[in-house]
Amino acid sequence: MQEFRHAVVTGASGGIGEAFARELAARGCDLILVARGVDRLEALAEELQGRHGITADVLPADLGDPVQVEKVAARVTDAAGTLDLLVNSAGALGAIGPLFVQDAEAVRRNLALSTLPIVGLTQAALPGMIANGHGGVINVSSVMAFLPAPGGAVYSASKAFATSFSESVHGEVNWRGVHVTAVCPGSTGGTRLHRSAGHRESGRLGRLLDVGDVAREGLAAVTAGRPICVPGLDYRWRVAMSRLLPRGLVRARYYRRWGRRVPR
Numbered sequence: 001m002q003e004f005r006h007a008v009v010t011g012a013s014g015g016i017g018e019a020f021a022r023e024l025a026a027r028g029c030d031l032i033l034v035a036r037g038v039d040r041l042e043a044l045a046e047e048l049q050g051r052h053g054i055t056a057d058v059l060p061a062d063l064g065d066p067v068q069v070e071k072v073a074a075r076v077t078d079a080a081g082t083l084d085l086l087v088n089s090a091g092a093l094g095a096i097g098p099l100f101v102q103d104a105e106a107v108r109r110n111l112a113l114s115t116l117p118i119v120g121l122t123q124a125a126l127p128g129m130i131a132n133g134h135g136g137v138i139n140v141s142s143v144m145a146f147l148p149a150p151g152g153a154v155y156s157a158s159k160a161f162a163t164s165f166s167e168s169v170h171g172e173v174n175w176r177g178v179h180v181t182a183v184c185p186g187s188t189g190g191t192r193l194h195r196s197a198g199h200r201e202s203g204r205l206g207r208l209l210d211v212g213d214v215a216r217e218g219l220a221a222v223t224a225g226r227p228i229c230v231p232g233l234d235y236r237w238r239v240a241m242s243r244l245l246p247r248g249l250v251r252a253r254y255y256r257r258w259g260r261r262v263p264r
Contacts, residue, residue: 007085013040017089019215073124080128114158170227183218
């Protein structure tokens with residue numbers, strides 16, 4: 001079983017990113033924590049260092065800004081000798097509603113946040129991992145990568161990108177001892193995803209997953225070399241049905257459910 005000793009976690013100030021940071025720290029992994037919220041990052045770093053005796057460095061960055069993505073990528077490159085895990089968890093749900101009524105600049109920013117850091121940071125991390133002959137990259141995606149999402153078209157499409165990207169890059173590097181995994185959870189409790197988008201937690205796909213369970217399943221998947229991880233048996237069933245059923249039936253179900261959604 002592969003053990004991770006030095007990891008970079010983006011989106012670490014809350015939700016799934018924070019859960020990965022907590023789980024890794026409990027396993028003795030030193031961390032570089034990346035997010036916009038400096039105060040939350042510093043408080044988390046202090047807590048994890050005191051509780052687990054690990055080193056946790058704070059790297060404030062807004063990954064919606066390409067310049068700051070480059071700053072974090074440079075830090076990842078500098079850590080190439082020791083870094084053996086990258087967790088890309090930064091992201092936002094964005095506004096819910098038809099694309100034609102959404103703010104164009106907000107759409108571009110959310111799309112950039114959901115895609116460019118995954119590519120840039122993965123590309124920065126891989127050379128060192130390949131040189132060392134081991135390592136892993138976890139890209140936090142969503143079960144929505146497999147489903148149509150009227151009212152959330154950009155979010156769903158960006159998660160499909162993250163999943164396809166992870167699966168493809170895994171095929172390039174797994175034979176070198178490096179694994180890339182897309183973790184695709186459904187509705188997850190303990191996150192600020194919906195609140196950050198300015199609306200309540202509505203329109204859930206199913207039961208709320210425990211955020212810690214998502215992190216543990218993701219770490220088990222990347223350790224085992226699985227390129228796609230869908231936490232929760234019920235969500236795995238939904239994904240399987242979306243692949244087995246005629247696509248027209250899948251579309252019809254989710255069009256009925258979300259197709260007439262309008263902004264509040």
